[in-house]
Amino acid sequence: AVANRGSAWKEMFQKSLSHGISSISTMKFDGSFTVQNGQAEGLKNVPNSPGVYVVFNKNGEAVYVGDSIKLQQRWHAGHLNEYRQGQKSGKSYKLDEEFQEGCTVKFIKMESEATAAAVEAHLIKTENPKHNSKTELKNEQGKRENIEAKKMKDASDSTASLAMGATKEA
Secondary structure: OHHHHHHHHHHHHHHHHHHOOOOHHHOOOOEEEEEEOOEEEOHHHOOOOOEEEEEEOOOOOEEEEEEEOOHHHHHHHHHHHHHHHHHHHOOOOOOHHHHHHOEEEEEEEOOOHHHHHHHHHHHHHHHOOOOOOOOOOOOOOOOHHHHHHHHHHHOOOOHHHHHHHHHHHO
16 A cells, blocks of 8 residues: 555656646646537547546536546446436436537546546546536545545645655655
8 A cells, every 4th residue: 555655646746747737727638539419539549547537618618527447438438328328318417518519528647546536636626617516535435546545635736735745655
C-alpha cells in the first residue's frame, strides 16, 4: 500500500506540472472525441486505460467530469449504452441534451485508478459541473483505491499543496 501510495502521489505531482490538473481551465488533455445525435466519433482512438474525462457542451462549458479504469469501455458500455437504453424506455439520461445537440469529451490518461479517482473528485469539488450530482469520495469508501484517492483529493488544491501532501505522505 505504501509503495502504491508513493507512485500515486508521484503521478499526481507530475500530472499537475505536465498537464495542469488542478483545474479544467488549465488542463492539457491527451485527446478528445465528439458525440452528436447519440453517436460517438473518434472513440476508437481513446485508450482502454485509467483516466479522467470532461464532457463539454456545445457552448464549451464543462458539464460532467468522470473517471474510469478503462476509458473506452466506460463510454461504450456505460454512457452510450445508458443513453440508448434511455431512448428506448423513454427515460431521460443525464447527458441526453449534450448527446443530442453535440458535445466534446476530452480525456487525460492516468497510470492508476486511484489517481484518476482523486483527479475526478478534485475537479468535481472545485468546478461543480452541472451533471455531477453526487459528491465524489465524500466519505471514505471500502475500496482501497478510493481511500487513497480521498487522501490525495483532500490535498490537491494546487501543485504546491500536492508537493506538501506527497512530502507528508513520504
